[in-house]
Amino acid sequence: MLIAPANSRSRANERRAKPYCKCWNKKTPVLWKQLRACSCGEDNDVTEWRWSTPDSSSSWVVISEDRKQVTFHPFYSSGTAAAKGDTPLLHNYHYYWEVKILTDTYGTDIMVGLGTNKVDTAESQFKFTSLLGRDEESYGLSYTGAVRHNAMVAQESAGFCRGSIVGVRVDLWRGTLEFYLNRKPLGISFYNLRRHQALYPMVCSTAAQSSMRLIYAASWRASLLVDAAKVLASSPPADGDRRLRLPPGLWYTFRSQFWLTLPSEGGQSDDESEKDESAGTEAVKMTKSMVLSTDESQFLRFSPQISPERSLSKLKLSGEDDFEDELEKDEQLLELNDNLRDSSCKLQREKLNC
Numbered sequence: 395m396l397i398a399p400a401n402s403r404s405r406a407n408e409r410r411a412k413p414y415c416k417c418w419n420k421k422t423p424v425l426w427k428q429l430r431a432c433s434c435g436e437d438n439d440v441t442e443w444r445w446s447t448p449d450s451s452s453s454w455v456v457i458s459e460d461r462k463q464v465t466f467h468p469f470y471s472s473g474t475a476a477a478k479g480d481t482p483l484l485h486n487y488h489y490y491w492e493v494k495i496l497t498d499t500y501g502t503d504i505m506v507g508l509g510t511n512k513v514d515t516a517e518s519q520f521k522f523t524s525l526l527g528r529d530e531e532s533y534g535l536s537y538t539g540a541v542r543h544n545a546m547v548a549q550e551s552a553g554f555c556r557g558s559i560v561g562v563r564v565d566l567w568r569g570t571l572e573f574y575l576n577r578k579p580l581g582i583s584f585y586n587l588r589r590h591q592a593l594y595p596m597v598c599s600t601a602a603q604s605s606m607r608l609i610y611a612a613s614w615r616a617s618l619l620v621d622a623a624k625v626l627a628s629s630p631p632a633d634g635d636r637r638l639r640l641p642p643g644l645w646y647t648f649r650s651q652f653w654l655t656l657p658s659e660g661g662q663s664d665d666e667s668e669k670d671e672s673a674g675t676e677a678v679k680m681t682k683s684m685v686l687s688t689d690e691s692q693f694l695r696f697s698p699q700i701s702p703e704r705s706l707s708k709l710k711l712s713g714e715d716d717f718e719d720e721l722e723k724d725e726q727l728l729e730l731n732d733n734l735r736d737s738s739c740k741l742q743r744e745k746l747n748c
Contacts, residue, residue, distance in 0.1 A: 411537070413557025414494070414576045435494070435559050435577075436609045438650050443481035443491075443595070443611050454519065463496070463607040464597060471501070471602040474518040474525050479595035479611075483508070485588060488620055489564040490653035491595055491611035492574075498556050499537035501601035506560045507534030507542075508571070509596045525598040532596065533584055535560065535573045541583045550580045559609070562595065563653070567616035572658060579657055612651055619647070623654035 413419070415434035444461035448454075454475035456465040466475045483489050493506050502522040509532030518525050526534025527542025534542050539553035554560050554575055561574030569588035573580045587593065597606060614620055622644075648655055 411499070411539075411553045411555035411558060412576065413555060414559040415557065418555075418557025432494075432557070435492070438610060438652065440650055441608060441611045442613055443479045445477045445608065446480040448477070462609075463605060465603070465605040466599040467602040467604065469602070471522075471600055473520040474502075474515075474523050474598055474600050476513075476515040476518075476525055476596060476598035478509075478515075482592040482594055483564055483566060483613075485566050486616045487566050487613050488616060488654075489566070489611075489613045490561065490656075492559050492561045492609050493597060494607050494609050495537075495554055495556055495558045495560065496605040496607055497601075497603065499554065499601070499604070501599075501604075504537045504599040504601055504604055504606075505534040505542075506554075506562060506573075506597050506606075507532060507595075508562065508564065508593050509533065510590050510593055513596070515598075522600045526596055531590075533571055533587075534596075534598070535562075535580075541573065541580075543584060548583070550583065551575055561653075561656075563656070563658070564593070565616075566593075574656065577656060582658070610653075612653060614651060614654065620654060623648070624658065626655055 415432065417432040417434060441462065445457050445464050447457055447461065452475075453469075454467055454473075455477050456468050457463070457477070458465075461480075464477045466477075495504075503524040505524060505526040507526040509526060512531045513525070513529075515525065524534065524536060524540075524542055526532045527547075528545060530544040532543070535550070535554075536542065537553045537555070539549055539551040541548045541550045550573070552575075559574075559576050561577060563572045563574065564570075564587065565572075566588060569586050570582050571584040571587055572582045595611075626644075
């Protein structure tokens with residue numbers, strides 16, 4: 395199901411695509427070897443999957459040696475080329491990956507999204523088309539800002555350009571898909587993704603010599619820890635500043651899994667978006683400004699609470715995990731909470747003794 399905020403089209407018309415950082419503000423041409431010069435937003439080297447190597451007979455897609463960077467139509471373009479991730483997305487997991495756009499965006503379409511094995515990439519090899527979202531087997535975000543699925547289109551944003559970071563968040567516990575631009579949420583666009591047995595990250599382009607790089611790819615099994623991270627992301631800051639005081643265990647986890655705390659929002663008005671812009675930026679920089687707390691009350695405030703009713707409701711939604719598995723996850727989380735509480739108390743006593 396395609397969800398489009400009522401005011402999304404007017405918002406898109408008033409804004410222009412922007413790069414993630416100022417490294418791309420220059421209008422002068424960039425040499426091919428200089429595409430990797432900007433490393434902004436690449437602080438975490440986490441890539442749980444890479445791009446699949448294309449068939450030797452295909453000359454439309456070139457994959458780098460580390461299989462992170464993909465280049466479409468290295469000489470000239472005569473149609474639509476696509477690349478797919480090498481690892482399927484599993485049910486009951488949360489996924490988040492980011493792609494940095496390295497070249498100018500132009501032409502029929504350049505898209506980031508996902509699809510099943512039934513997406514026919516060969517059929518579009520000599521056609522200029524928006525491949526992702528053309529049928530019910532794929533979903534895609536266009537550089538124009540359009541979100542596509544099953545031949546339906548909704549205008550979600552101003553789109554992306556050279557230097558933009560496009561994020562994709564897939565919740566295969568609830569079956570939702572949400573896109574991010576420069577780590578700002580566009581709101582949930584699709585539901586009912588659990589109907590697919592297997593999904594793969596995908597990108598496609600019709601533009602000659604267009605290139606993009608996978609800079610982050612992580613996943614986390616659905617658990618109460620993920621729900622706690624969402625609460626942290628939406629909680630107001632303590633003491634009036636933007637620094638979040640976390641227990642050591644959560645702080646260590648969020649250092650590399652920063653995406654767990656990225657906000658997930660629906661359609662906002664322009665005024666609301668501007669008010670939340672600074673808050674969203676600080677949330678992304680969490681790993682640089684966190685202060686470890688040795689106060690047990692702070693630990694209790696941010697610790698995820700176990701709720702049997704919540705576990706039962708999730709069990710009904712998934713229809714796959716049994717109750718014993720859910721109890722085992724809750725027991726593991728309780729054990730983690732106990733260990734963190736003991737560590738916090740120990741640090742507090744050491745501080746008092748000093």
